[in-house]
Amino acid sequence: MNPTADDKLHSLLSLTERLTALLVEENEKVGAGDRRILRAHQAEKDQLARQYDEELRAIRQNPEIFKGANPVLKEKVKSATKRFEKASERHSLIAVALLQVADNLIKTIRDATIEKKQPVTGYARNGMVMRMPSGYGAQFVPIAVHQVV
Numbered sequence: 624m625n626p627t628a629d630d631k632l633h634s635l636l637s638l639t640e641r642l643t644a645l646l647v648e649e650n651e652k653v654g655a656g657d658r659r660i661l662r663a664h665q666a667e668k669d670q671l672a673r674q675y676d677e678e679l680r681a682i683r684q685n686p687e688i689f690k691g692a693n694p695v696l697k698e699k700v701k702s703a704t705k706r707f708e709k710a711s712e713r714h715s716l717i718a719v720a721l722l723q724v725a726d727n728l729i730k731t732i733r734d735a736t737i738e739k740k741q742p743v744t745g746y747a748r749n750g751m752v753m754r755m756p757s758g759y760g761a762q763f764v765p766i767a768v769h770q771v772v
Contacts, residue, residue, distance in 0.1 A: 628692035638675045639703040646710040
């Protein structure tokens with residue numbers, strides 16, 4: 624049996640709405656400080672994303688099938704797709720921000736470790752520790768996290 628245009632649109636609408644709901648939930652919980660949610664739905668998101676890609680691929684291969692589709696249903700799919708794109712964009716921004724926070728934390732730890740390894744040359748009048756200038760005797764350790772070179 625060959626699925627009708629309306630059946631395909633219903634399927635696409637269902638996938639889009641579920642993916643959007645997952646992303647919105649993750650965005651809200653990550654915004655509230657709960658990053659564990661990112662792993663909680665990963666398997667479901669992966670499965671839904673694969674199905675979504677398959678549906679879009681089928682639509683691109685045979686766009687004529689949708690000429691006779693229900694116009695109200697077409698509008699619902701367009702509207703759901705816009706909501707999905709907006710949630711997806713916000714989700715991407717949050718993911719980038721989390722990666723930047725992790726990178727900055729690692730760099731801060733690295734810098735503190737390098738500073739601690741700098742030899743103490745004495746003490747200033749105010750009691751502060753004086754160290755050799757940056758780079759003197761330093762051992763640099765390359766660190767790249769979530770970066771493509």
